[in-house]
Amino acid sequence: DIQMTQSPSSLSAPVGDRVTLTCQASQDIRICLNWYQQKPGKAPKLLIYDASTLETGVPSRFSGGGSGTDFSLTITSLQPEDIATYYCQQCDNLPLTFGGGTKVEIK
Amino acid sequence: QVQLVESGGGVVQPGRSLRLSCTASGFSFSSFGMYWVRQAPGKGLEWVAIISYDGNNKYYADSVRGRSTVSRDNSKNTLNLQLNSLTSEDAAVYYCARDGKDCSRSTCYLGHQYKYSMDVWGKGTTVAVSS
Numbered sequence: 333d334i335q336m337t338q339s340p341s342s343l344s345a346p347v348g349d350r351v352t353l354t355c356q357a358s359q360d361i362r363i364c365l366n367w368y369q370q371k372p373g374k375a376p377k378l379l380i381y382d383a384s385t386l387e388t389g390v391p392s393r394f395s396g397g398g399s400g401t402d403f404s405l406t407i408t409s410l411q412p413e414d415i416a417t418y419y420c421q422q423c424d425n426l427p428l429t430f431g432g433g434t435k436v437e438i439k
Numbered sequence: 440q441v442q443l444v445e446s447g448g449g450v451v452q453p454g455r456s457l458r459l460s461c462t463a464s465g466f467s468f469s470s471f472g473m474y475w476v477r478q479a480p481g482k483g484l485e486w487v488a489i490i491s492y493d494g495n496n497k498y499y500a501d502s503v504r505g506r507s508t509v510s511r512d513n514s515k516n517t518l519n520l521q522l523n524s525l526t527s528e529d530a531a532v533y534y535c536a537r538d539g540k541d542c543s544r545s546t547c548y549l550g551h552q553y554k555y556s557m558d559v560w561g562k563g564t565t566v567a568v569s570s
Contacts, residue, residue: 366556368484375534375560376476376484387558419484423555426498428486 334358334422338431344439349410353434355403355420364424365403367396370433371416380405381423412438441465441559443535448564451525461518461535461561469493469513472538472553475520477531478563487533488520491552492542502528525568532563 335358345351355365363383368376378387380396383403393408407414415438420431447459461473475487488509490497497509508521518535539554540547 364555368557370484375562376557377560378539378556378558381539381554381556381558421484421486421556426489427500428489428555430484430486433483 333427334361334425334429336420336422336429336431338418338420338434340434341432342435342437344437345410346439347410347412351407351410351436353405353418353436355398355405355431357401357403357422357424360400361422361424363399364422365396365398366421366423367405368419368421369414369416370419376419379418407436410436410438441537443537443559443561445533445535445561445564448533448566450567450569452570453526453568455525456521456523457525457566459520459522459533459535459564459566463516463518463537466537466559467541467543468511468516470541470543472540472542473511473518474536474538474557475509475518476534476536476557476560477529478534479528479531482531485531489538489553490518492547496549496552522566525566527568530566530568532565534560534563536560 337356365383367380370376384396395406417433417435419433442464445461488499490509494511506523510519536557537559539556539558
């Protein structure tokens with residue numbers, strides 16, 4: 333199985349800051365990487381697929397990058413509504429696996 | 440609007456069975472692969488099962504393989520998950536989700552039926568396991 337490791341496990345930053353979350357795969361997954369946002373008490377929401385393609389309706393302050401084993405999710409200007417846990421998920425092979433999540437809070 | 444609504448959760452005794460359902464609306468259900476994903480209390484997301492748009496292909500996570508069955512009824516826009524021999528490890532919120540590949544717009548054949556991204560999610564149904 334492909335292991336997905338996210339870092340940091342949590343972060344706190346002021347409104348307006350640029351924040352970067354990382355996700356590492358245990359083997360080469362090309363660009364088969366999705367990012368989800370889960371707000372407290374809610375279902376996850378797809379933000380980015382194929383490592384860097386923004387899902388329709390997702391604000392442009394979110395961006396994704398990377399390929400192979402190393403990936404990133406960047407929020408260029410953190411907003412209060414971005415408080416959530418973010419999960420990466422590899423889409424290269426079954427079983428589909430998620431990272432452990434990064435919890436983002438406002439400082 | 441595009442919507443998925445799960446049902447069937449509740450409190451179940453260890454060793455018993457449970458059947459979860461997910462009703463889809465607002466899109467062509469029979470054109471999309473579907474998932475079950477679960478989340479134990481305070482934990483991350485775990486993929487459970489996937490079923491192809493036509494129901495002919497199914498895959499399961501190791502944690503449920505052999506004691507669970509995913510099925511769908513395209514005439515009723517319904518996805519199901521039968522879970523047997525439940526343990527405390529199965530206690531979680533269970534979400535159904537839609538695969539990102541529309542097989543009415545793309546060619547879908549064995550090995551190329553899924554995008555493996557989950558673009559629509561239900562709100563989830565909670566399963567608790569307790570004696």
